[in-house]
Amino acid sequence: MEPNxxxxxxxxxxxxQLFILLLVIISLPFYYFSLNLPKQIVNQGIQGQGFDGPGATQPFFRLEMPFGERFFGEPVLLFDGLSLAQADMLTALSLVFLSLVIVNGLFKFVINTRKGRLGxxxxxxxxxxxxxxxxxxxxxxxxxxxxxEMATMIKDEVEPLGGFIGDAFAxxxxxxxxxxxxxxFIMVQSIWLGLVAAAVVLFQAFLIPRLRRRILVLGRERQLTARMLAGRxxxxxxxxxxIHANDTTNYERADLTARLGxxxxxxxxxxxRKFFVKFLINLLAQITPVNYGQVCHIFLSIMKFY
Structure with missing residues (x-):
């Protein structure tokens, strides 16, 4: 058998695996669009940003050629969009957001189902x-x-591989x-917040695998100990x-107690160790806005000093 x-x-x-990876790649643009829509719903649909008067309109679903201004010197419109008032804009943006939520949910449903079937x-x-x-x-x-021991290995110890196989690459x-x-998306909104988030992610990528090494070793040790218990x-x-003929039941009970302990x-x-790692991940995730606020505060203090 293959050792790896x-x-x-x-x-x-x-x-x-390639089919699942293709679905994953296709789902990413829809995920990106769903990140920006809540901001548009609040700014344009609710607060009315860009609507100067009661009868003002704004284009909805306006499409421009990517990098058109760089190559042609001016934006290249692919579709002028639909002129909508504020209430209609709010309805349209909400429906688009709902559609993206459904599409992203369907992508997750199909991907997870395919992974489970594959596993x-x-x-x-x-x-x-x-x-x-x-x-x-x-x-x-x-x-x-x-x-x-053989029955335990084939039935129980192999069972977690079913989930791992589906998740190995996808x-x-x-x-x-x-x-x-x-x-x-964060970089587009704020370069400084994006840099802080990237620094936190890199720190997690450096620290978390090292903390999980001992957990993996303990997991293997637990499997071997449970296997020996099944054999015993x-x-x-x-x-x-x-055992009954030689009256060694107390000895066997003591041995089982030691193994179970x-x-x-x-x-x-x-x-x-596992929940400490989760605590650390949650702490780093929540501390990112605090770090960003501190960076902005220090930057503004330096600007005021000069």
Whole structure:
């Protein structure tokens, strides 16, 4: 079998992965448009920015050629738009925003459904391959393995891979694309706020993976400990007659208590570290406006000084 899980996923699901990635790329422009519409609804539709009088109108859905002014010296209009009053503009912008919300929701629905279907299909193939390899074991090797451990590996330990397989390529590109789109939108609105947000994102990209390394190690340790526990329980069931005959039930209870305590300590440390990482991510996300405000305050103070 392929030792690298990413290569295994890509080898067995390349067409489906490419289709999902195509959907992700197509969804990004709609996501960008949905970011700017609330601002237009508030400024134009509610506050009436640009409407000088009661009967004033503004063009709606006016289209200009991108970079037309740079190449031709003046803006190149592709569509003059529809002249709408303030109330009509508010209605039109609200309907467009609602349409974009529905479109973005449909994109997420289709992408997540395709990822789930892909993950379950590859999970079925992976379980079949593992079961097939067990059938190829030589008889001496089969006698040495514990049936309960093999069953746990194929049934339970492989289960999380179903979600990972669907997310292996699509989710990083989807979330990364949305993050870059949002960052580009922030840059367009305010270059300083965009730089502060970019600095926070880079700091997260540097710090968070290093904090998660220990969590990954603990996760592997938990899997191995749970696997050994399953094997031990299988041994107890197989040797129940000998255990009762030799009256070693208290010893077996003590051994189970020690194993369960070990699993508890591992899981508790995982929870502590995982939720600390989440706390840190939320803190950095909320502290961005504060940092921006401090930067603006320092800049204005310097300008007043000079």
């Amino acid at each position: 899980i990413f290569k295994y996923v890509w080898h067995h699901s390349r067409p489906e 379950e299909r590859l999970l079925r193939c992976l379980r079949y391959e593992l079961s097939d390899r067990i059938l190829r074991f030589p008889l001496p090797q089969i006698r040495r393995v514990k049936p309960s 989710t990083p590109i989807f979330l990364g694309g949305q993050a870059l789109t949002a960052l580009a 329980i299988g041994e107890l069931i197989d040797g129940a007659v000998e 070990r699993i508890f300590k591992i899981r508790y440390e995982i929870y502590q």
